[in-house]
Amino acid sequence: MAAPAANETVHGVPPSLSAKVVGSFAYFTVKDRLPTILTKVIDTIHRNKNKFFEEYGEEGIEAEKQTIGLLSKMRNELQTDKPIIPLTDGLQDTESWNQYLERQQKLHGDQEPVSWFKSPWLYVECYMYRRVQEALWLNPPISDYDVFNEGKTQSYFESQQAVMALCTYTEGISKNLEELSKNQLFEHFDKLLQVSLWGNKCDLSISAGQENSQKTSPIDSLSSLQPFILVNDTNMVWSTLISAQRPGQSEKTTGVRVDIVLDNAGFELVTDLVLADFLVSSGLVHEVHFHGKCLPWFVSDVTANDFQWTIRQTMTANHRWMSKSGVKWNTYLKEGVWSYHDHPFWTQPHEFCDMAADAPDLHATLQGADLVLFKGDLNYRKLTGDRQWDHTVGFDTALRGFGPAPLCSLRTLKANVQVGLQLGQAEKLTSQDPDWMTSGKYAVIQYHDSKSEKKD
Numbered sequence: 481m482a483a484p485a486a487n488e489t490v491h492g493v494p495p496s497l498s499a500k501v502v503g504s505f506a507y508f509t510v511k512d513r514l515p516t517i518l519t520k521v522i523d524t525i526h527r528n529k530n531k532f533f534e535e536y537g538e539e540g541i542e543a544e545k546q547t548i549g550l551l552s553k554m555r556n557e558l559q560t561d562k563p564i565i566p567l568t569d570g571l572q573d574t575e576s577w578n579q580y581l582e583r584q585q586k587l588h589g590d591q592e593p594v595s596w597f598k599s600p601w602l603y604v605e606c607y608m609y610r611r612v613q614e615a616l617w618l619n620p621p622i623s624d625y626d627v628f629n630e631g632k633t634q635s636y637f638e639s640q641q642a643v644m645a646l647c648t649y650t651e652g653i654s655k656n657l658e659e660l661s662k663n664q665l666f667e668h669f670d671k672l673l674q675v676s677l678w679g680n681k682c683d684l685s686i687s688a689g690q691e692n693s694q695k696t697s698p699i700d701s702l703s704s705l706q707p708f709i710l711v712n713d714t715n716m717v718w719s720t721l722i723s724a725q726r727p728g729q730s731e732k733t734t735g736v737r738v739d740i741v742l743d744n745a746g747f748e749l750v751t752d753l754v755l756a757d758f759l760v761s762s763g764l765v766h767e768v769h770f771h772g773k774c775l776p777w778f779v780s781d782v783t784a785n786d787f788q789w790t791i792r793q794t795m796t797a798n799h800r801w802m803s804k805s806g807v808k809w810n811t812y813l814k815e816g817v818w819s820y821h822d823h824p825f826w827t828q829p830h831e832f833c834d835m836a837a838d839a840p841d842l843h844a845t846l847q848g849a850d851l852v853l854f855k856g857d858l859n860y861r862k863l864t865g866d867r868q869w870d871h872t873v874g875f876d877t878a879l880r881g882f883g884p885a886p887l888c889s890l891r892t893l894k895a896n897v898q899v900g901l902q903l904g905q906a907e908k909l910t911s912q913d914p915d916w917m918t919s920g921k922y923a924v925i926q927y928h929d930s931k932s933e934k935k936d
């Protein structure tokens with residue numbers, strides 16, 4: 481069987497974005513940005529040689545050498561477009577990754593092997609991060625080392641001014657929460673949703689690990705950023721929350737639940753925690769489930785360790801309202817009002833329309849939410865399958881049946897997939913700003929509810 485051509489639509493579903501389209505964003509990412517990230521990973525491990533020696537003696541030094549050898553080999557495979565090879569580390573998700581490779585091979589046709597430049601970009605980019613994990617896992621004393629930790633903590637510390645401003649703002653709200661009218665509540669919700677949206681501008685993967693933090697007050701920047709929100713379904717998100725209010729809602733079992741599928745650590749995570757704090761303290765929501773990654777992922781994504789670290793740091797900050805916020809967040813966690821979850825599916829390459837079949841337990845979990853917020857660009861790529869959709873295709877079409885609960889994507893655009901735009905909107909943007917889809921300057925708040933009529 482021969483592979484479909486790069487631009488061929490199969491059964492109404494457009495092809496995946498791929499580095500095989502020379503000159504595309506995917507092509508430059510695989511050719512330039514991914515090797516740069518790998519080189520930084522190698523440097524980080526090398527720089528920490530002494531630490532490994534102190535902790536594990538000669539064994540640590542040997543592990544450092546072996547890990548770097550494996551990573552350099554992978555970088556070479558990538559740069560010379562070698563076939564994608566099965567994983568060998570025997571972890572919980574290894575089998576599933578190898579089955580996915582077989583699936584890709586079938587789709588690709590048997591003429592030539594699936595390789596770095598000829599496969600879907602989403603697949604190879606995810607695969608690279610999983611191979612970084614494999615290189616560490618195969619060298620036990622340093623298996624748990626998070627190669628991206630330094631960048632994530634730095635991004636948190638560099639955003640301190642903005643974090644203080646945010647915590648001061650939320651303290652102001654919480655002082656007179658009881659007296660707020662529904663309109664005032666909506667105004668705060670609207671602002672904090674946008675803060676969480678723009679928090680996504682600060683990821684480290686798009687800048688290949690370069691410093692990319694928030695320095696000014698996020699609340700003050702909102703009005704100037706408004707014109708860059710291309711789709712804004714905030715009203716629908718609000719209506720969902722309002723209509724989810726149920727009698728007896730003070731009891732936890734009948735309360736409203738929002739799930740947040742997290743993206744990046746550092747400032748973005750703080751914006752998500754602040755939003756979740758508002759949802760709970762306003763009484764709109766009774767439970768928030770946070771979903772993070774079970775391994776270091778796409779440079780800056782949140783792991784359980786980052787999540788706990790961020791709350792601890794905020795609790796012990798030398799700023800009154802920051803530490804007050806941190807203490808409150810910790811209490812929410814202790815009381816089970818907030819909970820952190822991870823699942824291997826979030827660090828696999830699947831489009832989310834595969835979730836019901838490939839991770840039915842996770843799909844069923846999300847079905848228990850009244851609203852699911854998907855943070856960030858990678859989640860948007862997975863929601864839409866990272867495909868060459870026409871920009872005017874509806875979000876519902878691109879989701880291809882995915883919709884365990886009403887959902888909303890909060891995403892700044894860093895990859896060239898965007899659906900649900902008005903006729904002519906994309907053309908106008910291209911003429912004004914050719915990089916609009918990849919610069920992180922534009923954003924969407926895009927909602928979908930599979931139970932209601934077409935909403936986009």
Ligand code: F6P
Nearest residue numbers: 509683685686856857858894895
């Ligand atoms: O390659 C850059 C990139 O990896 C995008 O493709 C990816 O979607 C983005 O960085 C990560 O962004 P985010 O952290 O918003 O998911």
Ligand code: MG
Nearest residue numbers: 683743744778
């Ligand atoms: Mg990310």
